[in-house]
Amino acid sequence: MTKRAVFLDRDGVINEVLTDRVKFVNKREDLFFLPKVPEAIQMLNESGLFDLIAVITNQGGVGLGYMKEEQLQDIHTYMVDELKKLGAEIDEVCYCPHKPKEGCECRKxxxxxxxxxxxxxxxxxSASYMVxxxxxxIEAGQNAGTKTVxxxxxxGLANATFPTLYDAAEWIIQDAKNH
Known part of the structure; x- marks a missing residue:
């Protein structure tokens, strides 16, 4: 049976970034979920259509010295734990800690x-999604061969565009049911 995943960027998809409240997330106190994010992830979990929900994030702040890798891991542990309390399960978090122009293979x-x-x-x-x-x-998703949101x-280069993760999750579930 085909195993599918939904890959989510972190900053600007799951949590606030460059808002009045927070510029960048360099410590757990800076992590604020965007509206209806827990509900969106819970909807993806409960659909039964996806074997994996993963966060894929560039975190150049580590390579640039704005935070240590341990701080980033603490932020991610906090994020996963807080989402879980709200009924939303993230299975894995993967990050690129390198500087933006370092030339690594992992950076989106x-x-x-x-x-x-x-x-x-x-x-x-080919049955999975990058949001x-x-x-x-979007380019990372296309390069990997996923559908992109x-x-x-x-x-225009994405398969679909929505204002929020909640709206995107509804479409992803419907699209996955149809394919």
Missing amino acids: PGSKMIEDIAKEHDIDL GDREPD FLGEDY
Whole structure:
């Protein structure tokens, strides 16, 4: 049976970034979920259509020295635990800690993080989805062979565009049922 995944970018998809409340998430106190994110992830979980919900995030702040890797891991543990309390399960968090122009293979728009998780969990990427709010997220999904969903204003290169993760989750579930 085909195993599917939904890959989610973190900043701007799950949590606030560059808002009045927070510029960047460099400590757990800076993590604020965007509206209806727990409900969206819970809906994906409960659909029974996906074997894996994973967060795929560039975290250049580590390579640039704004935070240590241990701080990032603490943020991710906190994020996963808080979502779980709200009924939303994230199975895995994968991040690129390198500087933006370091030339690593894992940084989006590269698709290594997605491909590595897919290989580890035997995921069919052509039946999976990458959700992001920036061009590199969509390019990473395309490079990996997933369907892509853009959050924000219309971005023609994605398979679909929605204002929120909740709206995107409804479409992803319907699309997965149809394919």
